[in-house]
Amino acid sequence: MLASNIALSYGAAAILHAVASGHRFGFDIMEATGLTSGTVYPALERLESRGLLKSRWEDEAAAHAEGRPARRYFTLTAPGATALTAALERYKALRPIPGLATGTS
Amino acid sequence: MRAALGLLAVAAALVPSSRRKEFVNQWRAELAHYALWLERQHEPRAPLRLLARATGVVPHAAQLRLLHWSPRMLGQDLKFAWRLFVRRPAFTGVAVLILALGIGANTTIFSWTQRVLFAPLQGVQRQDRLLAVNGTTRTRDNLSTSYPNFVDLKAARPDGVADLMAFRILAMNMKADDEPVRVFGQLVTPNFFEFLGVTPVLGRGFRAEEGTTPGRDPVAVISDDLWRRHFGADPAAIGRTVSFNGQPFTIVGVAPPGFHGSSAALRLDVFVPMTMQPAVMTGSSRLTQRGNSWLEVYARIAEGRTAADARAGLAVVAKQLELAYPDNNKDRGIRAAPLWRAGAGSLLLPVFGILMAMVGLVLLIACANVAGLLLVRAAGRQREIAVRLAVGASRGRVVRQLLVESLLLSAAGCAAGVVAANWASGLLNLFVPRTPFPVAFDAGLDARSLLFAMVLSAAAAVLAGLVPALRASRPDVGATLKETASTGTGPRGRLRQTLVAAQVALSLVLLVAASLFARSFTRAGDMDPGFTLRDGILAAVDLLPAGYDEARGAVLFDRLVDRVSAVPGVVSASVARTVPLDLSSGSDMTVSIDGYTSRDGEDVNAPYNQVGRGYFETMGVAIVSGRSFDQRDRPEAARVAIVNETMARRYWAGRDAVGGTIRFGSGAVTIIGVAKDGKYQRLNEAPRNQLYLPVAQSYRPDMVLHVRTAGSPAAVLPSVREAVRALDPNLPLFDVRTIEDHLSISTFLSRIAASMLALFGALGLLLAAVGLYGVVGFNAAQRSREIGLRVALGAERRQVLTLILRDAALVVGGGLAAGLALAFAAGRLVASQLTGVSGADPVSFVGTAVLLAAVAAAACLVPAWRAASLSPLAALRRD
Numbered sequence: 001m002l003a004s005n006i007a008l009s010y011g012a013a014a015i016l017h018a019v020a021s022g023h024r025f026g027f028d029i030m031e032a033t034g035l036t037s038g039t040v041y042p043a044l045e046r047l048e049s050r051g052l053l054k055s056r057w058e059d060e061a062a063a064h065a066e067g068r069p070a071r072r073y074f075t076l077t078a079p080g081a082t083a084l085t086a087a088l089e090r091y092k093a094l095r096p097i098p099g100l101a102t103g104t105s
Numbered sequence: 106m107r108a109a110l111g112l113l114a115v116a117a118a119l120v121p122s123s124r125r126k127e128f129v130n131q132w133r134a135e136l137a138h139y140a141l142w143l144e145r146q147h148e149p150r151a152p153l154r155l156l157a158r159a160t161g162v163v164p165h166a167a168q169l170r171l172l173h174w175s176p177r178m179l180g181q182d183l184k185f186a187w188r189l190f191v192r193r194p195a196f197t198g199v200a201v202l203i204l205a206l207g208i209g210a211n212t213t214i215f216s217w218t219q220r221v222l223f224a225p226l227q228g229v230q231r232q233d234r235l236l237a238v239n240g241t242t243r244t245r246d247n248l249s250t251s252y253p254n255f256v257d258l259k260a261a262r263p264d265g266v267a268d269l270m271a272f273r274i275l276a277m278n279m280k281a282d283d284e285p286v287r288v289f290g291q292l293v294t295p296n297f298f299e300f301l302g303v304t305p306v307l308g309r310g311f312r313a314e315e316g317t318t319p320g321r322d323p324v325a326v327i328s329d330d331l332w333r334r335h336f337g338a339d340p341a342a343i344g345r346t347v348s349f350n351g352q353p354f355t356i357v358g359v360a361p362p363g364f365h366g367s368s369a370a371l372r373l374d375v376f377v378p379m380t381m382q383p384a385v386m387t388g389s390s391r392l393t394q395r396g397n398s399w400l401e402v403y404a405r406i407a408e409g410r411t412a413a414d415a416r417a418g419l420a421v422v423a424k425q426l427e428l429a430y431p432d433n434n435k436d437r438g439i440r441a442a443p444l445w446r447a448g449a450g451s452l453l454l455p456v457f458g459i460l461m462a463m464v465g466l467v468l469l470i471a472c473a474n475v476a477g478l479l480l481v482r483a484a485g486r487q488r489e490i491a492v493r494l495a496v497g498a499s500r501g502r503v504v505r506q507l508l509v510e511s512l513l514l515s516a517a518g519c520a521a522g523v524v525a526a527n528w529a530s531g532l533l534n535l536f537v538p539r540t541p542f543p544v545a546f547d548a549g550l551d552a553r554s555l556l557f558a559m560v561l562s563a564a565a566a567v568l569a570g571l572v573p574a575l576r577a578s579r580p581d582v583g584a585t586l587k588e589t590a591s592t593g594t595g596p597r598g599r600l601r602q603t604l605v606a607a608q609v610a611l612s613l614v615l616l617v618a619a620s621l622f623a624r625s626f627t628r629a630g631d632m633d634p635g636f637t638l639r640d641g642i643l644a645a646v647d648l649l650p651a652g653y654d655e656a657r658g659a660v661l662f663d664r665l666v667d668r669v670s671a672v673p674g675v676v677s678a679s680v681a682r683t684v685p686l687d688l689s690s691g692s693d694m695t696v697s698i699d700g701y702t703s704r705d706g707e708d709v710n711a712p713y714n715q716v717g718r719g720y721f722e723t724m725g726v727a728i729v730s731g732r733s734f735d736q737r738d739r740p741e742a743a744r745v746a747i748v749n750e751t752m753a754r755r756y757w758a759g760r761d762a763v764g765g766t767i768r769f770g771s772g773a774v775t776i777i778g779v780a781k782d783g784k785y786q787r788l789n790e791a792p793r794n795q796l797y798l799p800v801a802q803s804y805r806p807d808m809v810l811h812v813r814t815a816g817s818p819a820a821v822l823p824s825v826r827e828a829v830r831a832l833d834p835n836l837p838l839f840d841v842r843t844i845e846d847h848l849s850i851s852t853f854l855s856r857i858a859a860s861m862l863a864l865f866g867a868l869g870l871l872l873a874a875v876g877l878y879g880v881v882g883f884n885a886a887q888r889s890r891e892i893g894l895r896v897a898l899g900a901e902r903r904q905v906l907t908l909i910l911r912d913a914a915l916v917v918g919g920g921l922a923a924g925l926a927l928a929f930a931a932g933r934l935v936a937s938q939l940t941g942v943s944g945a946d947p948v949s950f951v952g953t954a955v956l957l958a959a960v961a962a963a964a965c966l967v968p969a970w971r972a973a974s975l976s977p978l979a980a981l982r983r984d
Contacts, residue, residue, distance in 0.1 A: 038160060
């Protein structure tokens with residue numbers, strides 16, 4: 001797949017890393033990576049358009065029960081997992097994630 | 106929360122409609138979550154933090170918009186734009202030409218500026234990591250460094266500094282086969298090439314041990330240029346022995362092409378180890394004198410460290426050196442500045458900064474002009490655009506189409522502008538005056554300038570294209586489709602008028618600036634520099650390579666002055682170490698004056714010049730009291746000096762300076778005369794101290810012969826050369842130039858500014874006139890039916906003319922008023938660079954306003970007259 005051949009920037013790798021670690025929506029990802037909103041949200045769009053992430057909307061009812069609007073949740077795709085594995089080789093500062101190479105998210 | 110949601114609503118407009126709802130929902134959820142979180146944290150500045158987070162909507166929206174522009178759609182837009190581009194060659198040609206002028210002029214000036222600012226040294230690696238290191242005292246911050254201080258500084262390995270290098274520029278006589286030639290080079294420490302990141306292409310650089318033992322290593326590396334000029338690019342030049350200043354040296358390497366040493370804007374050709382100083386320079390060895398500061402020093406900032414780290418590291422070592430050698434280093438500190446603040450950069454940057462700002466105005470005028478053209482074209486395409494909108498194209502789609510069109514125009518303008526700028530970047534050398542040093546600027550554009558041109562053309566496309574595109578795509582489809590004639594006074598007409606008024610205003614600013622500098626330039630020529638010499642010759646003489654010692658040298662200078670003075674056509678002659686107004690800082694020293702108590706911390710600083718007998722007569726500098734130097738001031742006689750009026754006034758207030766005593770390092774001198782004040786370094790400098798010492802008592806082997814001629818200097822020059830040859834056939838005259846040549850150095854900067862600004866002003870004026878002509882003509886054509894009716898009903902031609910010109914007068918008047926206000930502000934900004942003219946010079950303001958008004962009147966009258974001359978029948982039938 002083409003997308004996984006293009007090396008990820010450190011910021012993109014950190015975001016994939018955060019998603020893979022279970023941070024699933026914008027606010028959470030920002031807190032986990034320390035990146036600003038101006039970086040995280042556009043990057044999420046780019047990563048989704050490259051097929052490394054996919055997003056879905058939270059169940060309305062579940063959100064409503066907690067008294068808040070539904071969120072857009074992001075998850076890693078299989079190509080995303082491959083790209084992140086390669087990126088972790090390059091960026092030693094990001095801790096490895098157990099079970100990542102198999103593509104589970 | 107309200108502010109954040111407001112921002113969201115604004116950004117949402119940017120998002121493609123298909124994604125908009127999702128975008129808004131996503132952000133609502135995120136912001137709600139964050140607001141809740143902030144509340145739970147009891148964050149006091151919650152609203153601010155929320156708003157800060159909400160700013161992410163802008164890049165997010167922009168990203169969605171970009172992703173939405175699929176390559177396929179962009180391809181369609183480009184294809185359509187290209188068709189338009191080639192179908193209307195006249196329109197395309199004019200728009201591209203205008204943009205090319207604007208972008209080309211900007212890129213040219215940028216290439217000059219960035220070369221001085223970012224890359225003053227050609228072929229040197231990572232120049233942004235280099236610092237120029239100078240010594241400081243309590244009152245000065247640009248002192249050179251002595252060799253022992255440099256050696257200790259380097260050995261101390263200052264924290265934050267990777268390495269240090271020292272050099273000194275040196276003029277030398279090179280003798281390879283027959284005739285000696287003058288070359289300029291540098292004495293350098295052996296790490297010179299590694300420090301600069303330069304590898305010789307032939308042979309080798311210097312070895313570390315070639316910097317340890319004075320006089321042991323007569324080796325030299327030469328520039329690629331010298332290798333080609335004098336050695337026919339022969340690889341066998343390596344290993345050859347040539348003489349520099351009479352000493353044999355072996356050539357061991359050739360530097361890469363383009364490399365010309367470590368001094369900005371100078372082309373240096375020979376590099377020899379520092380330890381060879383006693384062999385090629387006069388006087389005793391300077392390598393052991395801690396008090397003799399003569400070296401320039403560069404530091405390279407260590408990897409991963411900052412300039413501030415390096416400065417701190419150097420300051421620590423400076424303190425250690427002060428404590429270790431209090432005799433020479435008391436109160437002596439270190440200043441480390443980026444290269445552009447040292448040397449030529451500090452002189453050129455203020456002028457280049459002004460040029461950058463002014464050339465930016467040229468681009469603005471060009472953009473306003475092209476915007477006007479695009480508005481006209483959009484008017485002609487109203488139907489096409491209305492149809493597009495009617496069949497369902499979104500407004501954004503139409504705007505994008507129109508923007509791609511203007512982008513194509515500006516891309517073509519960029520290409521043409523870059524070609525022009527690549528050629529024009531070398532023009533800077535045309536302005537360089539004849540100086541004793543080989544000054545030259547590199548021509549051609551580098552990657553940074555190319556990038557600048559591209560960014561500029563993208564900005565120009567948006568600047569020129571956005572407003573016309575938004576205007577043209579206004580969704581009043583029905584009205585446009587029905588409309589057949591426009592009145593010309595509608596909003597679109599007004600917008601064009603505003604654009605033209607802006608062009609008038611901006612070109613007035615340019616013209617005023619051009620006029621200020623042109624007047625400053627002529628004033629500088631009329632200004633009294635403090636000496637009357639105008640017809641005369643200057644020529645450098647160096648006795649050291651000719652083998653003279655101090656005693657014989659002093660006698661020779663005496664005889665030289667006598668011989669040359671006797672040449673027919675010569676009024677008088679003398680020698681001096683430096684010539685005033687050469688922009689160089691010359692030499693100076695700290696002195697103490699008997700009977701003058703300096704206030705605490707004040708150093709009495711005395712710039713000085715060694716001069717020969719008859720100097721003041723030759724230069725035409727009046728001696729206002731006491732006497733001039735003459736035969737009495739022999740080497741063995743009592744030591745004497747002459748001061749200028751400023752010095753006499755400052756330190757002998759109420760007393761007679763003549764008879765006073767000045768003390769400095771090597772002894773004391775008695776004042777025998779006071780000379781009239783003059784300008785010594787720059788024409789617009791404040792009055793300053795000047796001390797004159799007789800060369801007979803303060804010997805220098807390198808002097809400049811000054812000759813005052815009765816008529817044309819060129820006619821006398823051969824006889825002067827003959828007289829020198831008769832005295833000593835082995836004594837060549839170097840850097841022979843007329844006083845007129847020399848004085849052009851002092852007006853060099855004004856000349857660059859005046860010439861370039863005149864060019865920009867003319868360009869701006871032309872564009873504004875064309876814009877005005879277009880608007881008046883277009884409006885008149887739009888109103889041809891009305892005009893026809895008026896004439897048919899009995900209006901006279903004069904009345905019709907008045908009708909058309911009234912609108913135009915409003916545009917020009919508005920432009921002039923705004924322009925004068927802007928020009929007044931600009932005048933204040935450039936005032937420091939002017940000589941003899943104030944920034945609010947009335948002649949410049951009134952003159953250019955009248956000129957602009959006259960050109961504007963001409964540009965309006967022609968189309969207005971044509972419209973008024975139309976027969977009513979023709980006018981009514983038109984359309």
